[in-house]
Amino acid sequence: xxxxxxxxxxxxxxxxFAFFAEECEADKSLINDNTNIIKDLDGDSLMFLELIExxxxxxxxxxxxxxxxxxxxxxxVETIGQLIxxxxxxxxxxxxxxxxxx
Amino acid sequence: MAENDIALVFPxxxxxxxxxxxxxxxAFRAVFQVFLDKAASFIDKDLLSFDPKSNPMxxxxxxxxxxxxIYGCSCARxxxxxxxxPGISAGYSMxxxxxxxxxxxxxxxxxxxxxxxxxDAIRKTLPPGQYGMGGVIGLSEKDIMEIVLKHDxxxxxxxxxxxxxxxxxxxxxxxxVFLLKAIEEGALHAKSxxxxxxxxxxxxxxxxxxxxxxxxxxDVRAPEIPxxxxxxxxxxxxxxxxxxxxxxxxxxxxxxxxxxxxxxxAGIHTFTECGPSQALRKNSKFISGSGKFVNxxxxxxx
Numbered sequence: 001x002x003x004x005x006x007x008x009x010x011x012x013x014x015x016x017f018a019f020f021a022e023e024c025e026a027d028k029s030l031i032n033d034n035t036n037i038i039k040d041l042d043g044d045s046l047m048f049l050e051l052i053e054x055x056x057x058x059x060x061x062x063x064x065x066x067x068x069x070x071x072x073x074x075x076x077v078e079t080i081g082q083l084i085x086x087x088x089x090x091x092x093x094x095x096x097x098x099x100x101x102x
Numbered sequence: 103m104a105e106n107d108i109a110l111v112f113p114x115x116x117x118x119x120x121x122x123x124x125x126x127x128x129a130f131r132a133v134f135q136v137f138l139d140k141a142a143s144f145i146d147k148d149l150l151s152f153d154p155k156s157n158p159m160x161x162x163x164x165x166x167x168x169x170x171x172i173y174g175c176s177c178a179r180x181x182x183x184x185x186x187x188p189g190i191s192a193g194y195s196m197x198x199x200x201x202x203x204x205x206x207x208x209x210x211x212x213x214x215x216x217x218x219x220x221x222d223a224i225r226k227t228l229p230p231g232q233y234g235m236g237g238v239i240g241l242s243e244k245d246i247m248e249i250v251l252k253h254d255x256x257x258x259x260x261x262x263x264x265x266x267x268x269x270x271x272x273x274x275x276x277x278x279v280f281l282l283k284a285i286e287e288g289a290l291h292a293k294s295x296x297x298x299x300x301x302x303x304x305x306x307x308x309x310x311x312x313x314x315x316x317x318x319x320x321d322v323r324a325p326e327i328p329x330x331x332x333x334x335x336x337x338x339x340x341x342x343x344x345x346x347x348x349x350x351x352x353x354x355x356x357x358x359x360x361x362x363x364x365x366x367x368a369g370i371h372t373f374t375e376c377g378p379s380q381a382l383r384k385n386s387k388f389i390s391g392s393g394k395f396v397n398x399x400x401x402x403x404x
Contacts, residue, residue, distance in 0.1 A: 045239050045291030046384045049266065065240045065266055066288025073285065 033081030106189035112197030113377040174200030177376035205325035223312040234274035240290030260302035271300035306353040
């Protein structure tokens with residue numbers, strides 16, 4: 001289980017903000033934790049998948065996509081803040097993510 | 103940008119419209135209108151009522167195909183006129199017609215005729231409302247087949263977009279069951295494609311035979327720009343191969359992932375999507391080392 005440091009948290013935030021600013025051609029300064037990914041940024045599941053792949057590579061994560069999908073059914077992500085929190089959990093728990101619900 | 107390292111890729115259907123390209127490329131409006139007028143005169147006069155805002159015709163399967171074709175032909179015409187010399191042309195599914203037109207293998211009118219006659223042949227052989235297609239993201243092929251077998255679903259995987267993005271087709275009810283089960287099994291996204299024809303399945307073998315009568319009597323020439331087969335990734339270099347591709351494309355599975363990788367192996371480094379949506383560009387991000395996508399209007403302005 002990886003320990004989430006302040007450095008990791010800041011890295012994840014920076015990557016998520018920069019990613020959506022570029023992908024959605026949005027002003028990065030206007031994106032915040034409450035920004036709705038679909039309604040405000042016109043984001044989609046392919047972007048979510050791409051972001052997961054970025055974090056899998058960066059942190060060498062051992063996690064199956066379907067584990068994230070199953071977790072997302074019970075914990076749907078709508079905002080940038082929720083997405084960042086989910087990414088933290090993925091980095092921290094990897095394939096044991098679903099055990100959080102037990 | 104090196105000569106001939108660009109591939110023009112053509113989508114099958116329009117799912118949405120990006121910003122009006124006429125704002126960046128003023129010539130687009132006139133070129134599109136010329137093709138639209140020709141199509142209205144030749145195949146369907148109701149196309150003249152098309153408007154991307156008020157009457158986009160997204161849910162009309164046949165007119166959506168006509169418009170995707172017209173849009174693709176317009177983009178390609180402007181790209182070629184601006185001096186772009188593509189190394190390869192590729193059509194995603196029913197994007198084959200715009201791909202062949204761009205390569206000089208068929209006329210604009212022949213492409214329209216192919217679209218209509220394929221559609222008519224399919225409608226004659228399959229009852230309406232019983233079939234469909236769905237897309238799933240986030241499951242592997244093995245996961246998908248486990249769902250299909252477990253629930254005894256009459257479905258086939260008809261295309262692999264990437265290692266975690268697939269298209270299925272078959273019985274409409276079974277498509278809907280599959281989409282629900284796929285989400286339960288952890289798919290990040292599972293959605294009906296909103297079409298009622300199970301393209302690329304053997305359910306269309308009879309229609310393909312009927313359609314072949316149109317194709318093998320039409321004027322089809324050898325492509326002047328290499329066209330890649332999405333069915334087997336061979337280069338289509340003569341008229342007979344082009345005809346066979348058009349017919350087999352109706353009822354044979356295809357592999358977009360392998361097609362894009364093969365284009366990259368053939369020296370393509372830049373892809374441009376000749377259509378109003380960005381589905382092919384978005385999908386390409388999951389094909390590692392396959393080159394980059396550039397918007398067609400950006401290429402024109404370079």
